[in-house]
Every structure is written in structure tokens, then in C-alpha cells.
Amino acid sequence: MSQVKESCQSINPVNPGSSLKLARICIAIVIGGLALSGITAFPLETELHWLSAHDVLLPNAMQLWLSKVYDTLHVVNQQYPYLSYGTDWLAFAHLMLAILFIGPYIDPVKNIWVLQFGLIAYAAIFALAFVAGPIRQIPLFWTLVDCSFGVFAGAALLVALRNVKQMELS
Known part of the structure; x- marks a missing residue:
């Protein structure tokens, strides 16, 4: 059995150190993306106002869409500020999910289930986007x-x- 393992390693040598490093880089990217998504979900009106003022870099359809969303959010925040509490919770959830991925960053083999959970969650983005998107216009x-976030x-x-699975095998 050890000869089979040695043969496989000579064909595809696994360096546990480089596998761990690459896994951690990828996990750090996910943590950073979740944290950034969370942080930027708090000041939506301010961000959309800034984008509306600097929309010359965007395609026309996107300019119109962002202006419409900003106008709506501005009115809602003036008349019904408590509705934005929902996006505060969305932001909070993103930050908590970022924290969840610290476990796999520290010990990816022990916390492989978090990576699997993340893959399920990111795959589910497509179902939500393509079902709820048309319903919400x-x-x-x-x-x-x-969907690009899921990709x-x-x-x-x-x-x-x-890389974590390669570390498990070595």
C-alpha cells in the first residue's frame, strides 16, 4: 500500500506546506469578500449617491438602474428609515459568515465542513438570484x-x- 502512495506522490507530489498556503490564500479571499460585502451594506444610500454622481464609467442601463435604486432608497430612508434595519442585518450576517471562515483559515482540515457549507451557500446564490430576481423586478x-459573487x-x-483534501491524504 505504501508503494502505491509513493507512486502517486511521484506522479503528483503533494507539498502540504504549499497546499496549506494556497488554501489559506483562497479562504482569506472569501473572508475579505464577505467582510467587504458586510461593511459596504451599511452605507448603501451614501454609496449609491456617490455612484450616481460618478456614473459616467458605467453602461447606460446600469446608470439608470443605480439611479432608480438610489432614488427609491433615498425616499424610503427619509420616510421609513426602519426598513434599512433589514440591510443592517444583512451586513451583520456577512460579517458573521466572514468570522465563520476564520476556523478553516486556522485549521482547514479540521474545519473542512465550513468550506463545504460555503460551496453549498455560494451555489444557492444562483437559485435565489434567478428565482427572486424576476419576482423583485x-x-x-x-x-x-x-451571481458573480457565487462564481x-x-x-x-x-x-x-x-488543497485541504490533498493535505488530508498526505
């Missing part, structure tokens, strides 16, 4: 922007998971 291009974070987690 979200334009397709914005649905694709939302990039999912890719990072797949790389991390592959």
Missing part, C-alpha cells in the same frame, strides 16, 4: 452581478477544498 444584468467565491473555495 431585478434586471438580468444585476442578477448576473449578484468567484465558489472558485476560491473549490481551490481551497481541493
Whole structure:
């Protein structure tokens, strides 16, 4: 049995140190993305105001959409500020999920289940975006922007998971 393992390692040598380093880089990207998403969910009106003022860099359809969202959010925040409490909880959830991934960053083999959970969550983004998006009248291009988070974070987690599994085998 050890000869089989040695043969496999000579064909595809696994360096546990480099696997751990790459897994941690990928996990750090996910942590950073979740933290940034959380932090930026608090000042939505301010951010949308800034984007509306600097929208010349964006395609026309996106400019119109962001202006519409800003106008709506501005009115809602003036008349019904308590509704933004929902996005505060969204921001909080992103920050808590970022903290969740610290466990796999520290010990990815022991906390592999968090990486698997993350992959499930990022895959579920597509179902939510393509079901709820049309119901909430979200334009397709914005649905694709939302799905891009699942693509990039999912890719990072797949790389991390592959490296963690290689560490388990070595």
C-alpha cells in the first residue's frame, strides 16, 4: 500500500506546506469578500449617491438602474428609515459568515465542513438570484452581478477544498 502512495506522490507530489498556503490564500479571499460585502451594506444610500454622481464609467442601463435604486432608497430612508434595519442585518450576517471562515483559515482540515457549507451557500446564490430576481423586478444584468459573487467565491473555495483534501491524504 505504501508503494502505491509513493507512486502517486511521484506522479503528483503533494507539498502540504504549499497546499496549506494556497488554501489559506483562497479562504482569506472569501473572508475579505464577505467582510467587504458586510461593511459596504451599511452605507448603501451614501454609496449609491456617490455612484450616481460618478456614473459616467458605467453602461447606460446600469446608470439608470443605480439611479432608480438610489432614488427609491433615498425616499424610503427619509420616510421609513426602519426598513434599512433589514440591510443592517444583512451586513451583520456577512460579517458573521466572514468570522465563520476564520476556523478553516486556522485549521482547514479540521474545519473542512465550513468550506463545504460555503460551496453549498455560494451555489444557492444562483437559485435565489434567478428565482427572486424576476419576482423583485431585478434586471438580468444585476442578477448576473449578484451571481458573480457565487462564481468567484465558489472558485476560491473549490481551490481551497481541493488543497485541504490533498493535505488530508498526505
